[in-house]
Each structure stands twice: as structure tokens, then as C-alpha cells.
Amino acid sequence: PGAIVLDAGINTVAGKVVGDVDFAGVQEVASFLTPVPGGLGPLTHLMLIRHTLLGPQ
Incomplete structure (x- = not known):
């Protein structure tokens, strides 16, 4: 195990x-396996917002 x-x-x-x-x-x-729901969703939303705000710069 290790993946x-x-x-x-x-x-x-x-x-x-x-x-x-x-x-x-x-x-x-x-x-390790990320759970669904409750795994990567909040990080995905955060990165989408970040790219939306910083993209035009």
C-alpha cells in the first residue's frame, strides 16, 4: 500500500x-482515499473562486 x-x-x-x-x-x-462527499469539493470551489478572481490580472 502506498498510493x-x-x-x-x-x-x-x-x-x-x-x-x-x-x-x-x-x-x-x-x-489514503478522499471521501465522497466531503473530500475535494471545498478545495475545488476555493480554487475555482481563486482562478476567477486572479484570472483577469
């Missing part, structure tokens, strides 16, 4: 928000 998996996907399956990564399939080789 770090960043799951940035957002999907709805049976009314539940899930990511793109098959958690059960990677937990044997991944030392």
Missing part, C-alpha cells in the same frame, strides 16, 4: 452521492 487516491468524481446512485473510485477495489493498494 494516494483523490476521488474528484460526483455521481448519484440510488439517491446517494458517490465518487468515481471503487473503494473496495482500491483499499488494498491505497494508503
Whole structure:
């Protein structure tokens, strides 16, 4: 184990928000997996706002 998996996907399956990564399939080789929901979403929003504000400069 040692891979770090960043799951940035957002999907709805049976009314539940899930990511793109098959958690059960990677937990044997991944030392860390970002959760969905509650993982990269806030960072994605922050970077979008940053690029929007700094882009015109």
C-alpha cells in the first residue's frame, strides 16, 4: 500500500452521492482515499473562486 487516491468524481446512485473510485477495489493498494462527499469539493470551489478572481490580472 502506498498510493494516494483523490476521488474528484460526483455521481448519484440510488439517491446517494458517490465518487468515481471503487473503494473496495482500491483499499488494498491505497494508503489514503478522499471521501465522497466531503473530500475535494471545498478545495475545488476555493480554487475555482481563486482562478476567477486572479484570472483577469
